[in-house]
Amino acid sequence: MKRRDFIKNTAASSALLGIAGFSLSSFTSSDLKHITILHTNDVHSYIDPFPADHPRNANMGGVARRAALIESIRKENKNVLLLDAGDIFQGTPYFNYYGGELEFKLMSMMKYDVSTLGNHDFDNGIDGFYSQLPNAKFEFVSANYDFKNTVLDSHVKPYTIKHVDGIKVGIFGLGIELDGLVDKKNYKETVYNNPIEVATDMARVLKTEQKCDLVICLSHLGFKYKDEPNKPSDIFLAQKTKDIDLIIGGHTHTFLDKPVIEKNLEGKEVLINQVGCYGLNLGRIDFYLTNDKQVASQGKSIIV
């Protein structure tokens, strides 16, 4: 009997230690979480840096340099999500010769997590995009392109959820109207749905149903259309929806010096960022999250 008691005792104390260890760590160091979002858009097959004699972008860009920058940031904070807002394809002979193979392979080497599709990603047809997918070790999301009757069905999902250091990050994609911009022969049976309606639903699913701590939209709608204020754009999207924390934009090749803060339907802040094109810049957004109710009740500070 004594021996049995001893075993029971041992089991109980290790269980206790487990609980104690878990609860103590929850109380102290984990109050503040730090997630770094890195992003690009409209890289357009620019793999090499611009030459020294280029009139506008001399010595800028280049994938090997971007990779080094990303590596150094990962050393500083391992909780990184690396995202792209579309138009990976088209712009240099790398695309004409290899159809996007090298673009996808290099993004995989840099450990991109998620991307959405831009209009130029259809330039070799939806089949051309599909044939390069085995080279992409990252996910594609698009919520308003319905690919049901195309080869991309089930390969491109409306959204994905990433768990980073215990934080649930929901990421969905939005694409621009294809009619008039992309040849029907290229996008085939892809159906474009209203991005604002789709985003409203996505934000609800991710925030309310899936209980994500952060909701990010990868948008290829374009930043803003001054002459067509009702055309879906990132600014319009931010104003007409709620529960989206960050919109990472593309398409208009807009060089924002810093993220733009817009008010959503509920009057809450939404961040919009876009970093131009051709891999000239890397966008960086750092989110600090807390589970301390007192700190949380003081609201958030946005430093841009």
Place this chain on the structure above:
Amino acid sequence: MVNLKNYSIVLKHFVLLLTFLLLTSCGNNKYSVSKIEGKKIGITNNQSEVTEIENYIKPYRDHIDKDLSTTLAYSPEVLDKSKGEWQTNIGNFLADVTFEKCNVVFQSREKKSLDMCILNHGGIRSIIPKGNVTARNAYEVMPFENSATVIALKGEQILEMVNYLISEKKPHPLSGIQFTIGSNGVAKDILIQGKPLENNTIYQVVTNDYLANGGDNMTFFKKGIKRTDLDYKLRNILIDYFKDVDTLKINSNKRIIKE
């Protein structure tokens, strides 16, 4: 469950205490954003490179460089879009080559012949230097992904095109058409394939998809009767032509004559 009956009372209380703490303080595991920082980081040559990535790119780059640098033909003169009021040597050249290559495709596909070609001056993005010509020249002249499109236009729309060309005062590339601008500024002697323009005849006009969609205000294309996309990129037309010939054939005859 673990049987705790042999434990001291202290230990039991310790367990209760922990459970209580877990349920209260840590039960709320909801995180909210307290701070956001955002910035743009420029990628410059001050940034080091990842050697592994650079080495991975190199064979791809070398292959493209070699291919683009292969001499395909010879240009007897500098082809430049900035020299000429109503036509330029590069404009004539590009329109003639586009007409010639597309006519073969159109004939085999539609059993009809092309009548003329119009492109846009703005679409020419570089010169072609005198000397050896490579595929790289084609990429420089035509960096965009435009393809050839044939639009069937009535004579009336050809007249609209002529009036457009006169009002625009730009040397848009033309082939197969010739006309004179009279001293009164009005077009006369409009010839298509050497024959006078007829209002009710239908003409097959090859252009690029950008203009066919109404680009550069060429609205007459929207009144087209039929559209046939040839799925032939303008850049590839040029590269194919370079491969066909030893020396570029440049026809500097006037398409628009000013009286």
